[in-house]
Amino acid sequence: MPENEKVQEGMTRPKSDFSEWFSEVIAKTELSDLRYNVKGFIVFREWAVLCMEEMYRSLEKELQSKRHFPIWFPAVIPEKNFTKESEHVEGFAPEVFWITHAGGEKLTEKLALRPTSETAMYTMYAKWIRSWRDLPLKLYQRCQVWRYETKATRPFIRSREFHWIEAHDVFATKEEAERQVHEDIDTTDKVMHGKFGIPFIPFRRPEWDKFAGAVYTVAADTLMPDGKVIQQPSTHFLGQNFARPFGIRFVDRNEKEQIAWQTCYGPAISRIFASVVTIHGDDKGLIFPFEIAPVQVMIVPIIKSGEEERIHAKCESIRSMLDKEGLRVSVDYSENSAGWKFNHWEMRGVPIRLELGPRDMERKQVVLVRRDTGEKQNIPEKEIYPAVKETGASLTHNLVKKADTWFSSMVRSAGSMHELETELDKGGFVRVDFCSRDSEGRKCAEKIKERLHAEVRGDRADRHEAPKGKCIACGKKATVVVYVGRQY
Amino acid sequence: MPENEKVQEGMTRPKSDFSEWFSEVIAKTELSDLRYNVKGFIVFREWAVLCMEEMYRSLEKELQSKRHFPIWFPAVIPEKNFTKESEHVEGFAPEVFWITHAGGEKLTEKLALRPTSETAMYTMYAKWIRSWRDLPLKLYQRCQVWRYETKATRPFIRSREFHWIEAHDVFATKEEAERQVHEDIDTTDKVMHGKFGIPFIPFRRPEWDKFAGAVYTVAADTLMPDGKVIQQPSTHFLGQNFARPFGIRFVDRNEKEQIAWQTCYGPAISRIFASVVTIHGDDKGLIFPFEIAPVQVMIVPIIKSGEEERIHAKCESIRSMLDKEGLRVSVDYSENSAGWKFNHWEMRGVPIRLELGPRDMERKQVVLVRRDTGEKQNIPEKEIYPAVKETGASLTHNLVKKADTWFSSMVRSAGSMHELETELDKGGFVRVDFCSRDSEGRKCAEKIKERLHAEVRGDRADRHEAPKGKCIACGKKATVVVYVGRQY
Numbered sequence: 001m002p003e004n005e006k007v008q009e010g011m012t013r014p015k016s017d018f019s020e021w022f023s024e025v026i027a028k029t030e031l032s033d034l035r036y037n038v039k040g041f042i043v044f045r046e047w048a049v050l051c052m053e054e055m056y057r058s059l060e061k062e063l064q065s066k067r068h069f070p071i072w073f074p075a076v077i078p079e080k081n082f083t084k085e086s087e088h089v090e091g092f093a094p095e096v097f098w099i100t101h102a103g104g105e106k107l108t109e110k111l112a113l114r115p116t117s118e119t120a121m122y123t124m125y126a127k128w129i130r131s132w133r134d135l136p137l138k139l140y141q142r143c144q145v146w147r148y149e150t151k152a153t154r155p156f157i158r159s160r161e162f163h164w165i166e167a168h169d170v171f172a173t174k175e176e177a178e179r180q181v182h183e184d185i186d187t188t189d190k191v192m193h194g195k196f197g198i199p200f201i202p203f204r205r206p207e208w209d210k211f212a213g214a215v216y217t218v219a220a221d222t223l224m225p226d227g228k229v230i231q232q233p234s235t236h237f238l239g240q241n242f243a244r245p246f247g248i249r250f251v252d253r254n255e256k257e258q259i260a261w262q263t264c265y266g267p268a269i270s271r272i273f274a275s276v277v278t279i280h281g282d283d284k285g286l287i288f289p290f291e292i293a294p295v296q297v298m299i300v301p302i303i304k305s306g307e308e309e310r311i312h313a314k315c316e317s318i319r320s321m322l323d324k325e326g327l328r329v330s331v332d333y334s335e336n337s338a339g340w341k342f343n344h345w346e347m348r349g350v351p352i353r354l355e356l357g358p359r360d361m362e363r364k365q366v367v368l369v370r371r372d373t374g375e376k377q378n379i380p381e382k383e384i385y386p387a388v389k390e391t392g393a394s395l396t397h398n399l400v401k402k403a404d405t406w407f408s409s410m411v412r413s414a415g416s417m418h419e420l421e422t423e424l425d426k427g428g429f430v431r432v433d434f435c436s437r438d439s440e441g442r443k444c445a446e447k448i449k450e451r452l453h454a455e456v457r458g459d460r461a462d463r464h465e466a467p468k469g470k471c472i473a474c475g476k477k478a479t480v481v482v483y484v485g486r487q488y
Numbered sequence: 489m490p491e492n493e494k495v496q497e498g499m500t501r502p503k504s505d506f507s508e509w510f511s512e513v514i515a516k517t518e519l520s521d522l523r524y525n526v527k528g529f530i531v532f533r534e535w536a537v538l539c540m541e542e543m544y545r546s547l548e549k550e551l552q553s554k555r556h557f558p559i560w561f562p563a564v565i566p567e568k569n570f571t572k573e574s575e576h577v578e579g580f581a582p583e584v585f586w587i588t589h590a591g592g593e594k595l596t597e598k599l600a601l602r603p604t605s606e607t608a609m610y611t612m613y614a615k616w617i618r619s620w621r622d623l624p625l626k627l628y629q630r631c632q633v634w635r636y637e638t639k640a641t642r643p644f645i646r647s648r649e650f651h652w653i654e655a656h657d658v659f660a661t662k663e664e665a666e667r668q669v670h671e672d673i674d675t676t677d678k679v680m681h682g683k684f685g686i687p688f689i690p691f692r693r694p695e696w697d698k699f700a701g702a703v704y705t706v707a708a709d710t711l712m713p714d715g716k717v718i719q720q721p722s723t724h725f726l727g728q729n730f731a732r733p734f735g736i737r738f739v740d741r742n743e744k745e746q747i748a749w750q751t752c753y754g755p756a757i758s759r760i761f762a763s764v765v766t767i768h769g770d771d772k773g774l775i776f777p778f779e780i781a782p783v784q785v786m787i788v789p790i791i792k793s794g795e796e797e798r799i800h801a802k803c804e805s806i807r808s809m810l811d812k813e814g815l816r817v818s819v820d821y822s823e824n825s826a827g828w829k830f831n832h833w834e835m836r837g838v839p840i841r842l843e844l845g846p847r848d849m850e851r852k853q854v855v856l857v858r859r860d861t862g863e864k865q866n867i868p869e870k871e872i873y874p875a876v877k878e879t880g881a882s883l884t885h886n887l888v889k890k891a892d893t894w895f896s897s898m899v900r901s902a903g904s905m906h907e908l909e910t911e912l913d914k915g916g917f918v919r920v921d922f923c924s925r926d927s928e929g930r931k932c933a934e935k936i937k938e939r940l941h942a943e944v945r946g947d948r949a950d951r952h953e954a955p956k957g958k959c960i961a962c963g964k965k966a967t968v969v970v971y972v973g974r975q976y
Contacts (some may be wrong), residue, residue: 033612037566038599043612044560046627053558070541072532074649075563075632076585078525097564098589099601102636103582111526113587113601124521124531139534144563148590161562 010343014283018226022278029286029348031277032155040153040160044270047348048156050294050328051276052163052269055196056142058292059165059267062191066183068138068167073120075143076111081119084245088118091212095147113146118213118238118264121168122246129260132172132252136180140167140265156274157230157488164268170248170260177237177261181218184235184265185461188220192232192267197289197400198222198275199407200232201429203458203483206437206445215239218461221485223410224278227427229457229485232275233267280399286349287371289399290392297322297329297388298350299366300341302357315356318366318384325385346371351395352388354379372398411483417451417472420484424454429485433478435471441480444473454486498831502771506714510766517774517836519765520643528641528648532758535836536644538782538816539764540651540757543684544630546780547653547755550679554671556626556655561608563631564599569607572733576606579700583635601634606701606726606752609656610734617748620660620740624668628655628753644762645718645976652756658736658748665725665749669706672723672753673949676708680720680755685777685888686710686763687895688720689917691946691971694925694933703727706949709973711898713766715915717945717973720763721755768887774837775859777887778880785810785817785876786838787854788829790845803844806854806872813873834859839883840876842867860886899971905939905960908972912942917973921966923959929968932961942974 011028013020026032031048044052060070076099083089097113100106114120121139129137142165153159167184171177185202192198200220210217211234219234240259242248248260280287290296299319301311315331322329332341338355345353355367364381368388372395379387410428414420423430435441437459445456459465459480467478499516501508514520519536532540548558564587571577585601588594602608609627617625630653641647655672659665673690680686688708698705699722707722728747730736736748768775778784787807789799803819810817820829826843833841843855852869856876860883867875898916902908911918923929925947933944947953947968955966 033615035612035615036562036608037569037611038562038564041562041564043562046557046559049558049560052560069534070537071534072537072651074524074526074529074531075634076526076529076649081525094591096591097587097599099585100588101586101598103584103638110589111585120524123525124523127521127523146563150591161564163560 009340009347011283011285011347015225015281018224018278021281025277025281025285025347026155034155038160040149042155042159044163047294048273051288051292052273054292054294055269055272055276056165058191058195059187059269060140060142062187063140063165063167066138066187067136068140068169071139071141072143073114073117073124073141075114077114077117077120078109078111080109081123082112084119085213085242088213088242092116092147095149097146097148114143115145115147116266117141117143117145117166118168118242119246122242122248122262125168125170126247126249129170129248129250131250135170135172135250135260136176137170138167139169140165142269154488156270156277159270162268163270164266167265169263169265170243171262172250172252172258172260174239174261177239177263180263181235181237181461184233184263185218185220187265188233188267192220192272192275194400195289195291195396196272196276197396197403198232198272198279199404201411201483202461204437204461205234205458206441206456206482207439208442208445209456209458211236213238213241215241219458221429221457221483222275222279223407223428223485224275224488227410227486228488229429229455230271230275230488232272233265235263235265238262238264279403281349284343285347287399288349288351289396290351291396293328293349293351295330295345295348295350296327296392297352297354298341298345299329299331299354299356300338300345301331301333302338302355302360304358307358307361311356311358311361314361318354318356318381322385322388327388342369352391354384354388370395414472415469417448420448420454420472421452424452424484424486427486429457429483430454431465431481431483432472433467433469434480434482435474435476435478437480437482441471444471447473448484452484454484457483457485459483497828497835499771499773499835503713503769506712506766509769513765513769513773513835514643522643526648528637530643530647532651535782536761539776539780540761542780542782543757543760543764544653546683547675547679547757548628548630550675551628551653551655554626554675555624556628556657559627559629560631561602561605561612561629563602565602565605565608566597566599568597569611570600572607573701573730576701576730580604580635583637585634585636602631603633603635604754605629605631605633605654606656606730607734610730610736610750613656613658614735614737617658617736617738619738623658623660623738623748624664625658626655627657628653630757642976644758644765647758650756651758652754655753657751657753658731659750660738660740660746660748662727662749665727665751668751669723669725669949672721672751673706673708675753676721676755680708680760680763682888683777683779683884684760684764685884685891686720686760686767687892689899689971690949692925692949693722693946694929694944694970695927696930696933697943697946699724701726701729703729707946709917709945709971710763710767711895711916711973712763712976715898715974716976717917717943718759718763718976720760721753723751723753726750726752767891769837772831773835775887776837776839777884778839779884781816781837781839783818783833783836783838784815784880785840785842786829786833787817787819787842787844788826788833789819789821790826790843790848792846795846795849799844799846799849802849806842806844806869810873810876815876830857840879842872842876858883902960902972903957905936908936908942908960909940912940912972912974915974917945917971918942919953919969919971920960921955921957922968922970923962923964923966925968925970929959932959935961936972940972942972945971945973947971 214236
């Protein structure tokens with residue numbers, strides 16, 4: 001880092017200037033570079049990728065514990081597969097990148113670059129599934145997908161290429177498939193909420209806002225610090241909508257041929273990362289939950305001249321000890337001042353800093369500083385590992401709790417269009433009685449959209465809420481409680 | 489698995505019928521499905537992906553320990569980047585898939601689906617590198633690449649889409665960059681040879697066979713069981729060939745602007761997997777090295793009726809104990825017979841089987857069977873974990889040793905074209921004196937190619953060998969010892 005860049009190092013925008021803060025933190029901590037010369041495509045840089053790889057590991061571990069297996073399908077889908085399910089093709093066609101040539105030749109059939117993999121995978125599922133013994137079939141792949149977004153792109157939140165997991169499950173019965181929808185919500189809860197600290201509400205989307213080709217969609221909505229809604233993993237109950245055209249059939253225990261039932265689930269790692277950055281960050285920069293931090297512990301030597309060697313040797317022995325315990329740990333040996341290093345790694349969100357100077361050497365201790373509270377503790381040398389583990393767990397716990405408290409405060413109710421507007425202006429979700437989540441309700445949703453620039457996100461999938469009054473938009477008897485918010 | 493499929497379960501081809509054996513083992517152990525409806529693209533199935541994910545982990549760990557960081561670049565490259573380095577574009581143009589449309593629109597600039605990422609990454613490297621302080625820059629990505637192969641495709645070995653790692657490194661000096669070439673060979677040796685058990689020779693390719701745009705290429709060649717040569721990871725010394733057109737420059741310690749030096753390294757995971765399958769497999773099917781096995785330990789309960797519950801409970805407690813130790817372990821609770829299970833998991837290459845029946849329960853032991861030698865041991869309950877760990881290490885060690893011994897026997901010498909032909913017919917590498925590895929030697933290489941259908945693979949990059957006689961093809965004074973083989 002050249003001298004003259006050192007001075008500008010820290011964050012200059014407070015998090016309350018959210019949009020500027022987000023851009024600044026991405027640039028200063030080098031999470032991505034937006035200057036790649038294809039519109040809508042960005043480079044995901046080291047500090048973000050190290051974290052996203054840990055996020056993949058957490059999610060894949062949870063999926064595998066729920067008996068999913070990994071698979072890799074081709075990234076290209078022939079046009080004839082793509083057009084088999086009519087609602088699906090209609091929904092996705094405007095967003096598809098098409099490969100038409102290879103080498104010097106024109107291809108005989110153009111190929112879609114996968115925007116999602118239903119139509120790639122289900123042709124093969126039809127070959128693999130023969131009998132009830134082959135079910136359930138639960139497979140997932142980690143991969144990229146490409147969508148020609150016409151909406152404005154924002155790094156990590158919406159771009160023309162993103163990194164996700166897609167799980168595609170097949171069952172013998174409707175009941176098992178619907179249970180899977182709830183298992184997927186549980187996965188989002190255990191991992192995205194429990195480990196990454198992102199609170200959410202699972203909404204059953206209204207009929208007019210479901211996944212193209214699904215019977216219904218449940219999506220996990222969370223909030224950005226400015227109170228805008230952002231969609232995180234969704235899970236779709238596909239019913240037999242794809243199984244029919246793709247011919248996914250099986251012979252049941254009574255030797256009768258049946259059509260299979262399906263679900264799919266799509267957590268977008270790069271987008272969840274945006275929530276991790278924005279929900280936990282503060283005026284100083286990033287704060288990573290301990291489990292997914294690119295570096296969990298940064299050791300900073302406090303050098304007194306003449307003592308470099310002794311101090312470096314001790315730092316190295318602590319590093320090696322923590323590394324053997326399986327932690328991601330590093331020592332900053334650079335020539336920058338200790339103060340510069342503190343700021344640098346705080347901005348980059350390293351959960352725990354260990355400082356080690358001559359006085360600490362004498363006292364056989366280190367100073368442990370945690371990123372979320374700034375709290376300092378002297379830790380005897382022999383207790384470093386347990387102290388780090390405990391502080392790491394406590395930091396994650398604290399981030400989750402803080403996020404939950406804030407999130408709860410962002411859910412309110414309204415009894416009229418006027419109240420709805422007032423509440424929407426404060427950000428977050430507004431709970432209202434509504435006429436219908438089926439297509440009859442669409443007009444009312446459009447009215448809310450036009451007048452208040454807000455969307456009906458759906459009704460809760462995790463609990464039943466009974467409406468007490470009339471639809472906030474049309475005044476007819478309400479049949480459902482929905483949540484309204486302004487989308488990112 | 490339906491009853492009538494059980495009967496055909498085992499392998500029917502001996503490994504000596506190599507080509508048929510390879511097809512059969514892929515189909516029977518469900519490593520991939522070749523029926524995907526785009527030519528040259530295959531589906532990588534669960535059993536293969538679980539192993540390849542472990543292979544990624546091993547390789548990434550080694551790369552990170554050598555101070556590489558992960559990054560994710562876009563999969564699309566604008567045509568204008570792609571054409572910047574003239575030799576590179578000439579080499580790759582015939583193999584590129586082109587995206588020309590998106591949604592309903594024609595793109596203003598067509599996009600290459602990356603066949604390799606030099607031209608995507610180096611435009612950004614030019615922005616990131618300013619000073620000697622920014623060097624070395626060592627980044628890698630795990631990703632897929634797409635090449636419109638015109639040669640016949642074979643599963644895992646050559647297809648139009650493959651899964652690899654590409655590392656792209658930048659240095660201040662030529663010396664450092666050339667050291668990196670040797671560090672890359674060391675990585676291949678430590679991981680592909682040491683952990684996956686694939687022996688190889690690193691060859692400096694002759695001038696006419698280097699990577700498009702490189703100064704020179706070193707490639708790790710290994711052999712298939714039929715004695716044919718297959719190229720594994722290669723590392724390229726790019727010199728300043730890309731740094732010049734892409735403008736990768738830096739200010740050195742004396743404030744002078746310099747052009748950077750580069751290398752790149754590309755291990756193809758899906759292709760290395762082909763070597764793992766073919767080198768270690770036997771007449772019964774697959775044998776996985778312990779570290780990368782999809783399942784490392786399979787527990788098979790030997791059921792006596794009335795005792796199911798007790799035996800299953802014990803199997804579960806052993807599974808859970810080994811799982812906590814971090815092993816990949818499973819119990820086969822299916823209704824198939826014990827004999828069927830033994831054959832099934834042997835064919836699928838699980839390194840260690842634990843059998844547990846009523847007699848073992850009484851004696852507080854399990855029977856441990858290792859896949860490579862078939863050796864059986866009674867292991868007291870308390871010693872299961874250490875016995876599994878030790879047997880696992882011993883199995884991998886044995887696979888490496890066996891492969892090395894075989895590989896050594898496949899390297900021979902020849903002193904004339906006639907001898908060369910005789911030796912080539914036996915398979916493997918044939919060592920010959922040769923006129924030149926520079927372009928003067930091309931004619932002689934072509935002569936060998938035409939007459940003997942074999943390629944000059946290059947001279948060894950790991951040691952210097954002095955030629956003693958004349959070029960085997962033209963009779964001029966030899967300047968180099970090269971190895972000839974028939975390529976897969």
